[in-house]
Amino acid sequence: MDGDDWVTPGMFEKLFGCAIDTNVDVALCGYAEEYTASGKSANVEEHFVSARRMLCDCYQVDPDEVVLHAPTIWRKNFLDVNRVRFHAHIRRFDDLLFNAEALLCRPYTVATNGHLYHYRLERPGQTVGFKDERLFVHFDIFKALLKRILMLGNLQAETLFKQIQISTHFWVHGLLEDSLKEKYERSAAADIFSTLQLLKQNCVLALAAHLSLEKEAFVRKLARHVHK
Numbered sequence: 001m002d003g004d005d006w007v008t009p010g011m012f013e014k015l016f017g018c019a020i021d022t023n024v025d026v027a028l029c030g031y032a033e034e035y036t037a038s039g040k041s042a043n044v045e046e047h048f049v050s051a052r053r054m055l056c057d058c059y060q061v062d063p064d065e066v067v068l069h070a071p072t073i074w075r076k077n078f079l080d081v082n083r084v085r086f087h088a089h090i091r092r093f094d095d096l097l098f099n100a101e102a103l104l105c106r107p108y109t110v111a112t113n114g115h116l117y118h119y120r121l122e123r124p125g126q127t128v129g130f131k132d133e134r135l136f137v138h139f140d141i142f143k144a145l146l147k148r149i150l151m152l153g154n155l156q157a158e159t160l161f162k163q164i165q166i167s168t169h170f171w172v173h174g175l176l177e178d179s180l181k182e183k184y185e186r187s188a189a190a191d192i193f194s195t196l197q198l199l200k201q202n203c204v205l206a207l208a209a210h211l212s213l214e215k216e217a218f219v220r221k222l223a224r225h226v227h228k
Helices: 011-022 076-081 094-104 133-152 155-175 178-193 201-211 213-226
Strands: 026-035 041-044 052-055 058-061 072-074 109-121
Touching: 011 026, 011 052, 011 058, 011 072, 011 109, 041 109, 072 076, 094 133, 094 155, 133 155, 133 178, 155 178, 155 201, 155 213, 178 201, 178 213, 201 213
Parallel strands: 026 109
Antiparallel strands: 026 041, 026 072, 052 058, 058 109
């Protein structure tokens, strides 16, 4: 939990109860975005195609559908067995790396109703407000995550890895100052296409198209850097 966020009272108890009752590896709930400057609040809606009711307020979901910043609690033994840890050398966005590594290990996952976690946004100095080269830390994050992909060595893990790369690089590119965009594009193209193991380039383009038309256009633009 970030120091400037807050939770609805009872969130941890509810997640813990769901985890115990269903004997799962991870339990998660919904969240709201809280905008400091405007005072606005917005619930973020998540829709799990795979959702299967287990209890009255608890659903089993496919870990591939879980967003990487979802509020979660984890079974310690699951993390220990799979050797998932926070990477202390990653100076920012280390939660993205932790959650990606853990979800790639296919945890038994449940979700419960309620927007119980509150992400504070629009606060001066927040990492999500960066627009400069500090956002290039994502290349270090994916370099570390690639080690996990090589260890797992299966198509499902690599597919999810590419989806995470595409979505993250697309998001970062949208935040960056214009003067840094081309430099980032060249590095993102190498990051996505030079690490292919079982997938081919056309498969990556198909994955991007499945995510959104905007992400497909972005990845096609990156692919042109590969052929220069």
